[in-house]
Structure formats: structure tokens, C-alpha cells
Amino acid sequence: MAPNAAGTRRRDPHRRERIVAAAVAVIGEVGLAGFTHRAVAARADVPLGSTTYYFADLDELLDAAVRTVAEENVQRLRDWALALPDDADLSSELARFAVRLVTKHREATVLAYELYGAALRRPALRAASTAWDTMLTEVFQSRFDPVTARALTALFDGLLYQALVSPRTPRRAELEPVLRRLLV
Structure with missing residues (x-):
């Protein structure tokens, strides 16, 4: 998420849900073999660190x-x-x-x-x-x-x-x- 004019980050209250939706989309498109934090982050249009912030590991994201x-x-x-x-x-x-x-x-x-x-x-x-x-x-x-x-x-x-x-x-x-x- 880009900083706003004041230099602070905007709040993104739906980021976790977007990451889960992106995970579902990635699995739907490329299967479990292509299911990675990087692929999900790219699909959700969030920094890679967001996926590990909300989900301890790939299995937790997969469970969601x-x-x-x-x-x-x-x-x-x-x-x-x-x-x-x-x-x-x-x-x-x-x-x-x-x-x-x-x-x-x-x-x-x-x-x-x-x-x-x-x-x-x-x-x-x-x-x-x-x-x-x-x-x-x-x-x-x-x-x-x-x-x-x-x-x-x-x-x-x-x-x-x-x-x-x-x-x-x-x-x-x-x-x-x-x-x-x-x-x-």
C-alpha cells in the first residue's frame, strides 16, 4: 500500500480477505503446485510480507x-x-x-x-x-x-x-x- 500525501500508510481493513480470495484464485488457476506466497501476493496486489503477516505459513493460508x-x-x-x-x-x-x-x-x-x-x-x-x-x-x-x-x-x-x-x-x-x- 502506497503512502498517502502525509507519508503514512492508508489502512487496508480488507487485506486479509483479499489475500484469501487471491489464494483461492491462484489455486483455481494453477493448482496447488503453483500455490506460493509470492503468487498469492502478486494476485492480491499486496507486498509479499503481507501474506506472512496474516498467515504464519503456507499451510495456514491454504487452510483459509x-x-x-x-x-x-x-x-x-x-x-x-x-x-x-x-x-x-x-x-x-x-x-x-x-x-x-x-x-x-x-x-x-x-x-x-x-x-x-x-x-x-x-x-x-x-x-x-x-x-x-x-x-x-x-x-x-x-x-x-x-x-x-x-x-x-x-x-x-x-x-x-x-x-x-x-x-x-x-x-x-x-x-x-x-x-x-x-x-x-
Whole structure:
């Protein structure tokens, strides 16, 4: 931040949030391999020292990024669940939601799965990474017994992952029968 006319630095109350948003953007653009303090600082347009001022190390910054992505995805899921009528055909609606996550929200979904995978080697990221699964299971438990809800969470996560790595975009008609098989 440049000094103002009086020679003092202006206050930047949103710098930490900008750094976290930049971290999410960097991971989204270049993956974890390109995730560095330098890349994040450049993206946030802050001095390099700002990233280490707000975050003790790269893992702490990564944890903040994971939490941000998880919160956004959980909010997307909550919004979807709240919009469902009580009599909704959940197989059809879930298939439609999955297609939307891998098309309209593809970048966010890829990022979420990349960070979810990072939790395999970085235990500190696991709590934030599993927020999606926890919320998904809670949504399903509002309509099914706990065992079916957990199975549906695993199936839905697996279908999303397969759809993300597939060379072609999935269609609702392909996903719906798989979901219906579990829910019948």
C-alpha cells in the first residue's frame, strides 16, 4: 500500500480477505503446485510480507482458502436444498444439481475437489474439506434414514468426481437412474 500525501500508510481493513480470495484464485488457476506466497501476493496486489503477516505459513493460508471454498460450496448446497419442494423427485433433482455443479459451477467444483484431495496429505485441512460431506449428509438425512444419507453422499461425491474427470459433460438422464437405484 502506497503512502498517502502525509507519508503514512492508508489502512487496508480488507487485506486479509483479499489475500484469501487471491489464494483461492491462484489455486483455481494453477493448482496447488503453483500455490506460493509470492503468487498469492502478486494476485492480491499486496507486498509479499503481507501474506506472512496474516498467515504464519503456507499451510495456514491454504487452510483459509479451503475454508472459503467449503463455505461457498456449502452455501450453494443449502440454497439448492431450501429451494426443493417437499415432494421433489430427489433422484431427478440431484442429477440436475450435479450437472449444474460440473457445468455452471465447474471451476468452483474442480477447486473444491482439488482442495479435498490435498487434505489426504495435510491433516490440518481435513475439517474444512469435509464440511461439504457433512452438509450434504445433513440435507439427505432430512429426507432419508442416516445410512441411506451417508450412502447417497458417497454416491453423489463419486458421481461428481467422475463427471469432472470425464472428457464429456454428463447428462441428467445418465445420472438420474444411478441415483434412483440407491433411493428406490
